[in-house]
Amino acid sequence: xxxxxLELVGLVVATGDRHAxxxxxxxxxxxVRAMLTRMTGNHALADDLAQDxxxxxxxxxxxxxxxxxxKSWLCRIAYTEFLQAAxxxxxxxxxxxxxxxxQDVEMRETNWDSGxxxxxxRALAQLSEVERTVIVLCFSSGMSHTExxxxxxxxxxxxxxxxxxxxxxxxxxxxxxxxxxx
Amino acid sequence: xMTPEDGFDARLNAAFEKADAxxxxxxxxxxxxxxRLGMMLNPRTMVLGGAGASGSALAATQLENxxxxxxxxxxxLTQVFDVVGGQSLVAIVFALLAATFxxxxxxxxx
Numbered sequence: 275x276x277x278x279x280l281e282l283v284g285l286v287v288a289t290g291d292r293h294a295x296x297x298x299x300x301x302x303x304x305x306v307r308a309m310l311t312r313m314t315g316n317h318a319l320a321d322d323l324a325q326d327x328x329x330x331x332x333x334x335x336x337x338x339x340x341x342x343x344x345k346s347w348l349c350r351i352a353y354t355e356f357l358q359a360a361x362x363x364x365x366x367x368x369x370x371x372x373x374x375x376x377q378d379v380e381m382r383e384t385n386w387d388s389g390x391x392x393x394x395x396r397a398l399a400q401l402s403e404v405e406r407t408v409i410v411l412c413f414s415s416g417m418s419h420t421e422x423x424x425x426x427x428x429x430x431x432x433x434x435x436x437x438x439x440x441x442x443x444x445x446x447x448x449x450x451x452x453x454x455x456x
Numbered sequence: 457x458m459t460p461e462d463g464f465d466a467r468l469n470a471a472f473e474k475a476d477a478x479x480x481x482x483x484x485x486x487x488x489x490x491x492r493l494g495m496m497l498n499p500r501t502m503v504l505g506g507a508g509a510s511g512s513a514l515a516a517t518q519l520e521n522x523x524x525x526x527x528x529x530x531x532x533l534t535q536v537f538d539v540v541g542g543q544s545l546v547a548i549v550f551a552l553l554a555a556t557f558x559x560x561x562x563x564x565x566x
Contacts, residue, residue, distance in 0.1 A: 290501055292493045299486045307485070308476040321485065328489045329496075391475035413472045445464055 279344040286335050295335075299328050302345065305415055306352045312410040313356050315395040323359055327352040342424055349415060350425045353407065360403065397447050405440035408433050501558060508554035516550035517543055 279301075285294040306327060310320035331351050338347050398406050404426070411422040419437065423430045516522075523542025528534045537545060 292490055295493065296486055296490045299489050300481070300483075303485050304476075304479050304481055307482075308479045311479060312472070312475070317479075325485070325489055325492065329492055332493055391478055394471050394475045409468075410472075413468050414476055441464065441468070444468065 280340060283335060283338055283340070283344060286332070287338075292332075295328075295332050298344070302348055303328075305345065306348065309349060309410055309415050310352060310356060312395065312398060312414050313406060314359075315399055319359070323355045324352065327355045330355065343421070345415075346417070346421050346424050349411065349417070350427075353425050356407075397444050400447060401440050401443055404428070405436045405443070408436045409440040409444070412437060505555045505558040508558050509551040512554035513547040513551035516547040519543075519546055522546050 279298070282294045282298050285291050286298075303324065306324045307320055310323050310327075311317055314320050314323070327348070331348055334351070338344065398409070401409065407426060408422050408428075411417045411425055412419065417425070419430060419433050422437075423433045426433065428436075523537075523546045526537065526542065528537060540548075
């Protein structure tokens with residue numbers, strides 16, 4: 275699998291072959307779209323960001339050295355796209371805060387179903403941006419803590435503490451929810 | 457032995473797996489990315505195209521005899537040929553050929 279990635283990357287670097295890159299898009303689109311959907315909580319926005327991330331990856335593919343995995347390199351670009359979009363949407367943050375506080379009430383009123391994507395997104399929305407990111411990278415994208423550190427550019431120890439904190443918050447939310455519904 | 461932490465991890469993994477299962481492979485997504493790539497010229501294409509076109513134009517200026525004896529039926533083309541000159545016209549044609557080749561080459565199917 276990794277060798278195939280490298281072959282396709284080599285072809286794109288050498289000739290700019292769009293169809294070879296299309297194969298990489300096909301291979302990683304669900305991973306990137308899922309990651310961004312969980313980070314943004316919005317399918318349409320996630321798809322737009324994923325498209326931009328792939329376009330940027332095509333432009334910058336010459337900088338992929340092959341030291342880490344293509345998946346980590348691509349997720350780093352997607353994460354940067356997410357951060358840039360989040361910065362641009364700073365004015366919407368106040369609205370997001372209001373939305374989150376509304377969700378706090380909603381979380382207590384409705385039954386938390388861990389298999390429901392909407393409920394999972396609601397729980398993720400309670401975390402800080404960085405906690406949400408590392409939780410998504412490790413649990414949704416199936417990355418190791420080291421890979422999550424590569425993607426976010428954070429030290430490994432910091433990633434581990436954010437994961438611990440994020441999980442504790444999610445667990446508290448879940449248990450709180452279950453206690454209310456019993 | 458499974459700790460409560462492991463149990464919660466498994467529960468979280470299952471929750472993400474189920475939620476992410478809603479995001480399926482979308483061929484239109486790939487097509488949209490490919491079509492956006494088709495609309496942009498990457499720097500490599502521009503550099504190679506520019507270098508190839510310049511080189512071909514320079515080389516074509518040495519082919520003095522290639523445009524000799526060319527006669528056009530169309531008076532407009534004859535006028536252009538007279539103004540631009542046969543040698544320059546050959547250089548332009550060669551440059552366009554090289555640029556087109558560099559532009560089309562990356563789009564070929566593998």
